[in-house]
Amino acid sequence: xxxxxxxxPTPVAPVVTWPRSRKRLRKAGWNxxxxxxxxxxxxxxxxxxxxxxxxxxKILSYTPQxxxxxxxxxxxxxxVHQPFFWHAVKNSVIVTSVVVVLxxxxxxxxxxxxxxxxxxxxxxxxxxxxxxxxxPLAALIIPxxxxxxxxxxxxxxxxxxxxxxxxxxPFAVWTLRGFLLGVxxxxxxxxxVDGCTRFGAFVRILLPxxxxxxxxxxxxxxxxxxxxxxxxxxFLHTPERQTLMVWLASFTTLRGTDWGPLxxxxxxxxxxxxxxxxxxxxxxxxxxxxxxxxG
Amino acid sequence: xxxxxxxxxxxxYGADTPAVRDLNLRVGEGEFVVLxxxxxxxxxxxxRMVAGLEEITSGEIRIGDRVVNDLAPRERxxxxxxxxxxLYPHKSVYDNLAFGLRMRKVSKAExxxxxxxxxxxxxxxxxxxxxxxxxxxxxxxxVAMGRAIVREPKAFLMDExxxxxxxxxxxxxxxxxxxxxxxxxxxxxxxxxDQVEAxxxxxxxxxxxxxxxxxxxxxxxxxDAPGNxxxxxxxxxxxMNLFEATVEQDGSRLVFGDAQLELPADVxxxxxxxxxxxxRRVAVGIRPEEVRExxxxxxxxxxxxxxxxxxxxxxxxxxxxxxxxxxERADLVDAVAADPGPSLxxxxxxxxxxxxxxxxxxxxxxxGEAVEVAIDPxxxxxxxxxxxxAVPTVDVPVAAGVVA
Numbered sequence: 001x002x003x004x005x006x007x008x009p010t011p012v013a014p015v016v017t018w019p020r021s022r023k024r025l026r027k028a029g030w031n032x033x034x035x036x037x038x039x040x041x042x043x044x045x046x047x048x049x050x051x052x053x054x055x056x057x058k059i060l061s062y063t064p065q066x067x068x069x070x071x072x073x074x075x076x077x078x079x080v081h082q083p084f085f086w087h088a089v090k091n092s093v094i095v096t097s098v099v100v101v102l103x104x105x106x107x108x109x110x111x112x113x114x115x116x117x118x119x120x121x122x123x124x125x126x127x128x129x130x131x132x133x134x135x136p137l138a139a140l141i142i143p144x145x146x147x148x149x150x151x152x153x154x155x156x157x158x159x160x161x162x163x164x165x166x167x168x169x170p171f172a173v174w175t176l177r178g179f180l181l182g183v184x185x186x187x188x189x190x191x192x193v194d195g196c197t198r199f200g201a202f203v204r205i206l207l208p209x210x211x212x213x214x215x216x217x218x219x220x221x222x223x224x225x226x227x228x229x230x231x232x233x234x235f236l237h238t239p240e241r242q243t244l245m246v247w248l249a250s251f252t253t254l255r256g257t258d259w260g261p262l263x264x265x266x267x268x269x270x271x272x273x274x275x276x277x278x279x280x281x282x283x284x285x286x287x288x289x290x291x292x293x294x295g
Numbered sequence: 296x297x298x299x300x301x302x303x304x305x306x307x308y309g310a311d312t313p314a315v316r317d318l319n320l321r322v323g324e325g326e327f328v329v330l331x332x333x334x335x336x337x338x339x340x341x342x343r344m345v346a347g348l349e350e351i352t353s354g355e356i357r358i359g360d361r362v363v364n365d366l367a368p369r370e371r372x373x374x375x376x377x378x379x380x381x382l383y384p385h386k387s388v389y390d391n392l393a394f395g396l397r398m399r400k401v402s403k404a405e406x407x408x409x410x411x412x413x414x415x416x417x418x419x420x421x422x423x424x425x426x427x428x429x430x431x432x433x434x435x436x437x438v439a440m441g442r443a444i445v446r447e448p449k450a451f452l453m454d455e456x457x458x459x460x461x462x463x464x465x466x467x468x469x470x471x472x473x474x475x476x477x478x479x480x481x482x483x484x485x486x487x488x489d490q491v492e493a494x495x496x497x498x499x500x501x502x503x504x505x506x507x508x509x510x511x512x513x514x515x516x517x518x519d520a521p522g523n524x525x526x527x528x529x530x531x532x533x534x535m536n537l538f539e540a541t542v543e544q545d546g547s548r549l550v551f552g553d554a555q556l557e558l559p560a561d562v563x564x565x566x567x568x569x570x571x572x573x574x575r576r577v578a579v580g581i582r583p584e585e586v587r588e589x590x591x592x593x594x595x596x597x598x599x600x601x602x603x604x605x606x607x608x609x610x611x612x613x614x615x616x617x618x619x620x621x622x623e624r625a626d627l628v629d630a631v632a633a634d635p636g637p638s639l640x641x642x643x644x645x646x647x648x649x650x651x652x653x654x655x656x657x658x659x660x661x662x663g664e665a666v667e668v669a670i671d672p673x674x675x676x677x678x679x680x681x682x683x684x685a686v687p688t689v690d691v692p693v694a695a696g697v698v699a
Contacts, residue, residue, distance in 0.1 A: 186381035189348050192368040193375045194446070195398030208385045 048270075051263040052076065059259050075264035082261065084239045088247035091236075092226060092269075095157055095243055099164045099225035100218050106165070107172035107217060108210075112202065114173065115180035116188075126177075129170045137167070141234055148235065155237050163235070164225045172217045179213030180206065215280045222276050226269075244269045297359030297449040298324045299345065299482055304354035306340050306506075314340040316506040318354070322450070325480040327473070328511075329497035331487055333529070333629060337506035338486045342452050345484060346375050358449055369398070374443035375452040379459060380435045382427040388414075388438055389423040395446040413445045433464050440472065450482040457492060469495060490530050494518070502526050504629075524683035527580050527676060528628035533612060535580040537628060538648040539620040539680065546573040549672065552618025552646075554597040556672045566688050569677060577686070578622055580676040583612070586652035592669035601664045602649060611654050615666060619648040627683035 051059055052075050053068040079085065113119070114126060144163065145154065153159030183206060191201035207214075229245040236242045239250075248269060251262035299322040306315040315337040322328040330338040343349040345356055347368035355362050363371050374395070382391050392410045401409075414420045417437045427435055436456065443451055456472070457465045473496045476483050487493055493500045494514040502509040502517070502525070510522040521527035527535045540551035546563065549556040563569055569577075589596045599617035622628060652668060660666065677686040 184379060184381065186377045186379055187383060189346075189368070190375065190377060190381040190442075191383075191394070192348070193346055193371075193373065194395035194442070195369040197367070197369065200398075205383060 045270075048263050049267050051259060052267045054260065056260050075260040076268070078258075078261040079265040079268065082247075082250070082265070084242065084247060084250075085265075087240045088242055088244045091157060091241060092244040095161055095164065096222060096225040098161050099168060100221045102161075103165055103168045103172050103221040104214055104218055107169055107176050108207075108214065110169070110173045111176035111180050112206075115177045116185070129174055133170050137230060141230065144231075145234060154235055155241060157236075157241060160232055160235055160243075163231050164228060168221045168224050171220060175217050175220070176210065176213050179210040183209045219277060219280060223273055226273055296324055296480065296482055298322060298326075298357075299450050299484060300357040301341070301345075302355045302357065304341070304344065304356060305352050306337070306344060306349065307352045313506050315344070318506075318508055320501055320508060320511060322482055322484055324482055327476050327483045327485065327496060327498045329485045329487060329493040329500045330503060331490055331493035331500055331529075332503035332509075334488055335505075336503040338488075338503050339454055340506075341503070342375075342454055342484060342486045345371075345450075346373060346452050347371050372449045373452055374446050374448040374450075376439050376443050376454065376456045378455040380427075380439040380456075382435055382438055382442075384427050387424050387426060388419060388430070391427065391438055392419075392423075392441050392445050395442060399446070409445050413441045417441050432460055433468065436460060436464075436468055440475065444475065444479065448481070450484065451476070453483065453485040455487050456485075458487070458489070465492075472496065491532055494530065500530075502529060504529075520685070520688070521580075521676065522685050524578060524580075524622070524624075524627040524678045525629055527678065527685075531582060533583050533651045533653075534629070535582050535676065536586065536648070536650050537578060537580045537622055537678075539576050539622060540579045541576050542569065542572045542574065544574045546570050549577075549579065549675075551579075551620065552597075554595060554618070554670075556595045556670060558672050562672050562675075564689075566677060566686050568686050572677075572686070576680055578678040578680050578683075580678065581650075581670060581674060583651040584653040585671065585674040586615075586650055587669045587671075588652075588654060588658055589667035589669040594669060594671065596667040597650075597670055598665065598667055599650060601660050601662050601666055603662055604660050606656065609656060611656050611658070611660070613652045613654050613660055615650045615652055615668060616647045617650050617668070618646065620646050621648050622680075624680065624683070 050066075050068050053071040053073075054065065055070060055072050055074065058065050058068070058070070114122060148154050148159050148163070151159075153162065187205050187209070188198075188201040191205045192198060196204060227245065228243075229249075232243045232246045233249065236246060244265075248262065248265050251258045251265065301318045301320040304315060304318040305313065307313050318337075318341055320328070320330075320341075330341060332338050340349055344351050345358070345363075347363065347366060347370075351364050355364050357363065358371055358373065383394065386394065389410055392413060393406045396406045396409065410423075411420070414423055417440065419434065419437055419441060422430065422434065427438065430438065436459075439456065443453075453472075457468055460468060469492060476496075485496060494517075497514060499511055500514050500517050501511040504525050510517060510526045512520075512522075517526065517530050521530060521535075524537065528537060538551060540549050542549060542558075546569070547558055549558055558569075597617050599615040601613060602616050603614040605612040605614075650668065654660070678684065679686065
């Protein structure tokens with residue numbers, strides 16, 4: 001389920017000039033290391049996908065099968081026909097889209113306040129935003145459960161949405177604030193002199209310029225909301241109200257784990273994240289503000 | 296087009312950080328006024344108050360016959376050119392130019408006509424579809440100007456629009472902006488810290504320091520009759536030579552170091568107030584181009600020693616150390632012009648001043664050489680040591696808008 005991240009170690013520039021061959025050897029060493037890291041990162045994803053296509057008896061064999069020699073779609077049909085699959089899909093889509101949209105709107109406005117206005121307590125607020133992200137989720141689960149239970153928000157999607165927002169917003173606000181700070185204030189001022197209201201300047205000038213930031217934030221919110229397991233598992237009991245990640249866990253029963261359909265289901269669950277990323281990644285064009293002011 | 300007026304305008308940041316103090320300034324219709332001063336003197340704040348980007352603590356600002364204190368920037372009908380151009384990076388040159396028109400609901404056809412006309416005039420016609428990032432510094436500067444012009448506003452406000460350009464381009468754009476302003480006859484308030492820019496571009500120049508307006512006048516009169524020590528030291532490059540001297544008891548001679556200058560009767564009759572300084576110290580100033588080599592001069596000579604010769608091509612700038620007392624009140628002059636103090640190895644001169652002289656390039660001078668310079672008392676500027684104010688002359692009783 002982990003998204004593939006490319007890790008390219010930046011080689012340290014040697015201070016002394018090495019002989020050519022040693023320099024090359026050094027470079028090769030870094031490349032081998034990078035390749036090893038890549039394999040470690042990619043292999044689980046590959047194993048998930050390939051297992052999804054293997055028939056049951058090939059999955060649990062003593063000699064590992066590296067490639068699905070007799071690929072089958074049986075696991076996928078099994079997974080899709082598991083009870084509550086479509087309920088889970090619907091719930092995940094609702095939770096994720098609401099979290100993405102709400103977090104973008106709220107985070108943009110909050111970041112705007114933090115980046116562009118001066119108010120009493122702004123600095124402590126910024127520090128607190130960073131601080132709350134340091135608290136481990138597991139430590140909060142029980143107090144959160146009690147609170148939400150009192151508010152009668154347990155086993156409801158709205159409760160989970162609120163919880164996700166509280167975890168997504170700090171990071172989103174922090175990121176967007178950075179993007180907003182990168183836009184010179186003269187651009188807004190110029191727009192205001194040119195005939196915009198303050199709000200107009202936000203919408204016409206600031207919003208397009210922080211587009212890459214909004215995209216980055218939405219990807220983060222999407223991944224968080226779509227992939228989250230612990231909160232959903234703890235707060236959503238009724239099968240009809242569970243999200244895809246909780247539904248995936250239902251493949252593990254007392255009698256054992258049904259690996260084939262589980263891997264097929266996991267592959268299906270990973271797809272939207274990949275698709276979403278591919279859709280929006282073009283918009284992450286950094287350096288959009290280049291040329292606004294003298295560089 | 297309209298005139299622009301500051302009426303007792305003050306700006307205080309926070310509880311007690313004054314940026315502009317009691318500013319009174321009028322920019323006439325179609326006039327080009329330059330606000331100049333060292334950094335932090337409040338000139339940009341003053342400009343931003345006109346634009347509506349900064350609130351006014353007290354006083355009032357008028358554009359035309361409207362008091363604009365409480366109007367939003369967009370309601371003031373002014374255009375502003377920012378130091379860093381502030382072009383919209385996500386919009387093409389065309390959209391940058393048209394933005395203000397679009398905001399003012401000008402028809403599409405009219406927008407196109409005006410943008411294309413301006414683009415042609417500014418030599419931007421070929422790059423209307425480009426993004427600001429694809430333009431050179433000079434082109435960006437022109438787009439920023441064009442964006443201001445195309446709106447046909449009541450007034451232009453320019454905040455150091457040339458300071459991001461390299462020296463050559465700056466000289467070129469300086470002339471271009473002045474030319475555009477003359478052609479359009481739009482009221483313009485221009486802020487700069489560069490006194491050369493101020494002198495060359497402005498119909499009138501307003502010198503500011505520490506939030507206080509020092510003097511407003513035409514560039515030439517500012518140069519010829521600076522109202523106080525600060526203006527004297529700030530305007531002109533290289534700056535005016537300033538040092539202390541004593542007026543003798545009978546008021547007929549000026550003494551500094553071992554030099555004694557006769558004060559001719561016409562100097563005294565031109566500055567009656569100078570008699571009051573008899574027996575007292577006074578600050579005197581002389582422009583570098585008025586410092587002459589003494590051969591052929593029959594007046595009093597001042598002995599000195601050449602410290603440094605800077606060849607400028609057409610002329611040479613000579614640093615000459617003479618015996619005189621530097622100004623004690625360094626706070627009255629521009630920091631850049633303050634005397635650096637006596638140099639090393641001049642034991643025989645108890646206190647010395649470096650006199651800058653602009654000499655003909657054919658004069659052969661070498662560092663270390665002893666020279667004699669001629670100082671014509673008629674060309675001297677006199678200032679009060681306490682207040683820094685110029686000793687008033689008959690034709691300039693008190694220089695316009697001078698502040699102590």
